Amino acid sequence: MRGSCSSISQLLERYFDREAGDGERALVESHLPDCPDCREKLMLLEGLRETIKAPVDEAFKEETFPWVWEKIERKIRTERRPSWRESVRSWLDLSPLLRKKVWVPAVAAILVLFFITAQIFLKKIPFHPGASVVEYVESETHNVMVYDLEKAKATVIWLFEEPEEETFSS
Amino acid sequence: MNDREAELIFRCQQGDHEAFKEIFNQYHQKVYRIAYGVLRQREDALDVVQEVFIKLFRSIKNFKGKSAFYTYLYRLAMNTAIDHSRKAKRAVFLSLDEEGGYQPSDRDEKKPDHIVAQREMEGKVRWAIDQLPQDQKATLIYREIEELSYQEIAGAMECSVGTVMSRLHYGRKKLQGLLKDVAKGGAIK
Numbered sequence: 001m002r003g004s005c006s007s008i009s010q011l012l013e014r015y016f017d018r019e020a021g022d023g024e025r026a027l028v029e030s031h032l033p034d035c036p037d038c039r040e041k042l043m044l045l046e047g048l049r050e051t052i053k054a055p056v057d058e059a060f061k062e063e064t065f066p067w068v069w070e071k072i073e074r075k076i077r078t079e080r081r082p083s084w085r086e087s088v089r090s091w092l093d094l095s096p097l098l099r100k101k102v103w104v105p106a107v108a109a110i111l112v113l114f115f116i117t118a119q120i121f122l123k124k125i126p127f128h129p130g131a132s133v134v135e136y137v138e139s140e141t142h143n144v145m146v147y148d149l150e151k152a153k154a155t156v157i158w159l160f161e162e163p164e165e166e167t168f169s170s
Numbered sequence: 171m172n173d174r175e176a177e178l179i180f181r182c183q184q185g186d187h188e189a190f191k192e193i194f195n196q197y198h199q200k201v202y203r204i205a206y207g208v209l210r211q212r213e214d215a216l217d218v219v220q221e222v223f224i225k226l227f228r229s230i231k232n233f234k235g236k237s238a239f240y241t242y243l244y245r246l247a248m249n250t251a252i253d254h255s256r257k258a259k260r261a262v263f264l265s266l267d268e269e270g271g272y273q274p275s276d277r278d279e280k281k282p283d284h285i286v287a288q289r290e291m292e293g294k295v296r297w298a299i300d301q302l303p304q305d306q307k308a309t310l311i312y313r314e315i316e317e318l319s320y321q322e323i324a325g326a327m328e329c330s331v332g333t334v335m336s337r338l339h340y341g342r343k344k345l346q347g348l349l350k351d352v353a354k355g356g357a358i359k
Contacts, residue, residue: 013339017313019320044346051349052299052314055292056206063212065198065219069191072220076187076227 003031008038016045175239183231190230194223197240200316201247207311208251209258210296218254222247241326244316248308248326255300298348306341309334 008031014020015028032039135146147156175196181189198219205218225246233242299307305327312318312326323334 013335013342017320017338045342048342048346048349049314051291051295052207052310052345055210055288055295056203056315059206059212059215060199060203063202063216065202068198068216068219069194072194072223072227073187073191075220075224076190079224079227 003027005031005035005037008035009041012038012041013045016042176235179230179233179235179239182227183233190223190227193226197243198223200240201243203315204244204247204311205251205254207315208248208255208299208307210292210299214254214258215251218247218251221254222250225250238325241322244312244326248311252304252307294349298345301348302341302344306337306344309337310341310345313338 008028011020011024011028015025020028028038032042135144137144137146143160145158145160147158178189178192182193201222202215202219205215205222206212209215209218222243226243229246233239299310302310308327309323312323318326320331320334324331327334
């Protein structure tokens with residue numbers, strides 16, 4: 001008897017499924033005649049396939065399909081454009097990753113990243129609350145307007161040389 | 171995908187019903203076999219065939235040709251059949267015994283013996299297949315009924331060939347255990 005049962009049993013399913021290479025097939029075929037255990041395993045595999053497949057073949061032989069097409073055709077002729085909900089649903093039906101809800105942690109990670117980067121980004125943008133007039137001084141030669149930012153980091157003093165300028169600016 | 175099929179798919183994407191009929195003629199038998207493999211009932215399988223092709227008509231414009239068309243369609247058929255099976259299970263189709271095993275229905279009492287026996291057998295096979303995790307169930311049906319190669323199954327299920335072999339092995343082992351007493355009827359010797 002060639003090959004041990006443990007090494008042959010690893011090949012047996014591939015042999016049964018016609019997926020074994022030439023060398024593997026020859027090894028299994030030389031082992032089987034002398035090994036009732038492996039022959040039994042092979043028969044179990046055949047029996048299982050027969051149990052699953054035979055009724056399908058039987059039902060299939062008796063089936064006629066033209067009326068099925070007629071029903072489908074009637075349906076698709078009256079088909080309106082699918083709503084966005086139906087489109088999303090059909091997309092979900094086809095996407096095994098989404099069916100397995102792998103997207104939940106991915107979406108959560110994206111949201112966390114978004115909040116972190118948004119805060120950094122917002123900090124970098126200078127934000128000036130509206131400047132407000134704190135003082136307006138009139139004199140015979142010049143009028144002066146003093147602006148101060150709300151968080152008083154800078155003060156702007158605006159000197160009007162001509163009265164016309166003042167009118168124009170406002 | 172050959173040129174003829176690519177052209178048919180393109181025409182379907184433009185809404186051509188004749189092209190869609192050709193796609194139906196080419197694939198409806200395979201879709202039926204997958205559906206029957208999961209559901210083990212003619213009426214349910216035919217409902218699934220209709221549902222699959224209507225879904226295909228709506229979604230074919232999203233098919234970009236990155237994978238083979240048949241893997242796209244097989245995936246749609248398998249997912250639809252499994253969803254249908256889940257809904258049917260919710261509608262109480264099978265009655266279970268105290269230990270959760272399959273119990274034949276009373277509605278077959280007046281039917282001829284061989285039909286009753288066949289129905290019981292199908293009921294038991296369906297019950298056993300329903301006990302498998304979804305991935306093992308799909309892998310077994312692709313292999314045992316559609317006789318797809320490991321490589322083709324891996325393509326349809328977007329996994330490796332090693333994963334296909336492992337799912338087949340564990341699925342078969344579990345089914346053999348669940349269908350042990352069917353052996354008395356001669357199916358699994």
